[in-house]
Amino acid sequence: CIGMGQSPKSDAVSLRTFNRNFYGRSGTLSAGIYLVSPEVAAASAITGVITDPTTLDYADEFEKEQSYIDDSLIYAPSKNPENVEIVRGPNIKPLPVNTPMDQTIDKKVVIKLPDNITTDHIAPAGAKVLPYRSNIEKLSTFIFENNKPHFDEVCKENNGGIIVAGENYGQGSSREHAALAPMYLGIKAVLAKSFARIHLANLVNFGLLPLVFDDKSDYDKIDEMDELKIENVDSLYNSFDLTIENVTKKETYKVHAPISKEDVEILMAGGALNYIRNQQ
Structure with missing residues (x-):
């Protein structure tokens, strides 16, 4: 797989x-x-x-081996977690944590994508990449490598950015790395014609603002490296409708966030980890 x-x-x-x-x-x-x-x-x-x-011939009966569950290597969580030292090898890095949502997002479009972008397009699989699944810093260098080589460098040069995509963005495997690694690269929002359901949830969980065009023809008006500005992001508490200003082309687009009220709380905290931590 x-x-x-x-x-x-x-x-x-x-x-x-x-x-x-x-x-x-x-x-x-x-x-x-x-x-x-x-x-x-x-x-x-x-x-x-x-x-x-x-069309093939088979034996009438097969012997089934007895199976058992070996849970001898599973340990219960420590009652004193503050005293536990996590030993990490050089290829194991702590999970990156996002910052709270900015009230104004002013970033460039670092990539524009067509319809039906899968999580394999976003975070490729394969033997070259898989050894870094627990090293998001390294894994991020492979993001969108088959769509835009050196995408990570573009993000670093522009202090993050915004992704623009067509229909069904994030379809396929539910892998969270397809949201986690872009978050690490400073992606603050994804503007698409529509989202695959599970990836939409992953974007919210890692604090990336998902937005959908009210008028899908506005997709054609945006080019890579256009500067987009989204102001008053906290107005999502009252309405899921927002306006995006294309600073480069001096025009605006109506968009909406396909999320719930609870999702707004998670996004404003900068993702689910921050949200849960804030509840304690």
């Missing part, structure tokens, strides 16, 4: 029993992926071609 191990050769086809066939998910960018059942995969592995498993 995570796109590593036994990658097919270039321009080849592989059969996979997981539920993802996004671009590059097999570990080979030019290879095709056919999603099949375990039965089809097993039959095809035996015959060497895609095979209907009902």
Whole structure:
């Protein structure tokens, strides 16, 4: 599922029993992926071609091994957590924590994306990236690498930014890294025609403001590196409607936040971790 191990050769086809066939998910960018059942995969592995498993002969009975649960390595949380030292290797970094939401967001559009951007586009999988899943600083250097190489450098040069996207932004895997790493790079808002549901929740949980165009044709009026300004963000407490000013083009767009009242509290705190901490 995570796109590593036994990658097919270039321009080849592989059969996979997981539920993802996004671009590059097999570990080979030019290879095709056919999603099949375990039965089809097993039959095809035996015959060497895609095979209907009902056409093969099988034994009538199979022996099932007895299974057991080994929880001997699971320890209960300490009753004195302040005395616990977390030992981290050089590739394990603490989870980045966002700052409270600014009342004015004034940033450049650091990337403009088409429809149906997946979380694989945002935070790629594969053997090259996966060793850094617990190192967001390093992982952030791979964000959008197949859409805009050196995206992380653009964010650093502009002190973060705003992402603009088309329909169904963030579809696919629910991986939180697709919101966490952009947050680390200073992304403050994502403006899209529409969002995939789980990624929308992840954006809120990490304190990135999700916004949807009232008029989807306004998407075509925005270019990369346009300066966008969103004022009075705390007005979300009263209304989910906001106005974005395109400072570069001297025009405005009506947008709304597809969120709940509780989401507003989380966003203003800078994400769920800050929100929960503030409740204590």
